Amino acid sequence: MPDRVPVRCPVCHRDHQYAPTAYPCRCGAPVVAPPALGAPARPLVHRVWEDSWITVRCGACGRQDRWPQPELDCGCGAVLALPVLSLPQAAGRAEPEVARHGRAPAWDPVALAVHWLERLGHREVRRLERRGTSAVGLRASGVLAEVETAARPVGARAVECLWLSGLAAGLPAVHFTGCGYTAEARERADAIGLALFALDASGTARPVSGAAGELVRGAGGEV
Structure with a gap:
């Protein structure tokens, strides 16, 4: 092809x-x-x-x-x-x-996030409208999610904002990115119990916070 x-x-x-x-x-x-x-x-x-x-x-x-x-x-x-x-x-x-x-495949991070949310047991994923930002919001059965599409590590502020959005919606929140997280973002996520996943070059969602690891274990030990 x-x-x-x-x-x-x-x-x-x-x-x-x-x-x-x-x-x-x-x-x-x-x-x-x-x-x-x-x-x-x-x-x-x-x-x-x-x-x-x-x-x-x-x-x-x-x-x-x-x-x-x-x-x-x-x-x-x-x-x-x-x-x-x-x-x-x-x-x-x-x-x-x-x-x-000589480079990683160009995965679509939003489509991958939808796929892994479904693997974690969250169906009926729909996209939320957001403007003026590189983050894409998703809502599924029982969870609120955000996907960072920009080519930069996610910072603590984005983690906190997603956590607050989850609280307002009465839902746990999950974050996905293909460019990793800053040390401050990981520390903050562990403190507030937010699930962080990193999308690696193979398209796999790798848990990088304690809450994300718990989600994976709840789904049978793998996503």
């Missing part, structure tokens, strides 16, 4: 190069839903949560899981849904992918 797939916006006819996103199967292989070459993209006018997911089969172990429908934002404002091949499969094992390109 090519690293990038040509996509034309049906609204403004602008051409784009779409890089398919890889997601981590439980076996460790990166799973990619490859867009169908030549198939027209579809503008998303009304978003339906159930239609935002597709079933993808891992080519390494054969497991089928649900992952986000490939989408692309056009500069004209249109959000495009990209049709995928009928039998999308994994691109291969995670370790060779990193070694071949």
Whole structure:
């Protein structure tokens, strides 16, 4: 599969190069839903949560899981849904992918957070509207979550703000990031009992606070 797939916006006819996103199967292989070459993209006018997911089969172990429908934002404002091949499969094992390109795969942190929340037993995940910040809020059954998408470590202030939001909503809170946490953020999270997870290069959610470890143990010892 090519690293990038040509996509034309049906609204403004602008051409784009779409890089398919890889997601981590439980076996460790990166799973990619490859867009169908030549198939027209579809503008998303009304978003339906159930239609935002597709079933993808891992080519390494054969497991089928649900992952986000490939989408692309056009500069004209249109959000495009990209049709995928009928039998999308994994691109291969995670370790060779990193070694071949010399860098970690570009995981989508929000999609990964949704995946791990569901693995922890929290269903019906929905995205909360937030503006003017790189943090994305999520709410699921029994939990409030936040995903930091900026390429910088999360500080203590973000941890405290999420904790206060959880208190206001009457829900425990969970934080995800792919760029780690400052020492002050970890100390504060342990003091207030906030669950912190770091998304590593393989797409795994690694607990980095005591509360996060308790969530993992409550889910059967692994996520």
